[in-house]
Amino acid sequence: MLVITRKPGEEIAIDGVVTIRILSVDRGNVRIGIEAPRTVAVYRRELYHRVEQLNHQALMTAAPSLLKVLRRARLYAVPHLVELPSAPVQPNPPEADE
């Protein structure tokens, strides 16, 4: 890891497109300003980890249990029709599914 010492008001430039500025330091809290193009995702690390964890959890959910609970879910009808290009599916023959 590259280690740089900066004072409040000073900046770090990354790749010419991202600027990190130390705004203030106050008793263990560092305020940081980040300027980056919209295509660069900037998140607090713990938030990123949380979403990663939830994504993994969504994959672990067995489809039958999910569908069972979903049947009792109170869902709203969506009035404006959203056309999504969904690929047509041919169900697996029962014996072909492990």
Place this chain on the structure above:
Amino acid sequence: MTVQRAPRLLRIPRIGTVRPTRRHLFYFPAGLIGFEHLKRYIIVSIPQQEPLRWLVAVDEPTIGFPVMLPWHIVPSYELPPEFNDPTTYVPLVIITLASDPTQLVANLKAPVVLNLKEQTGQQLIVPGDRYSATHPIVQVQQASQG
């Protein structure tokens, strides 16, 4: 090398066989959070399961996320202003069984946003605290349950 050619036949475990065409393919330049290596997805819907759909990784079809339009859960759901063109951007939220397995939660905080015009997608994290990553989906009370 990102050849945008759809595989001819995709066998998705427990879902079925899909013949995706180029029109069905969404390219995620950054993948999904935690799945950065998987960049190509299709949306699969099974009529009996609607409004649930599956976001399936074309290059690893065992990876399939249960998703739905957020408005089924929160009718007022809004993406950040820069995605506020409904003819281009469509959000899908990932559904999970909560730690209490009788409860479903939706990740409203980190929607998958499809760009229908470019056929691309990304998983956003919506700033602020308006939306929860584990928003409970209300269940119809079952009178017969003891």
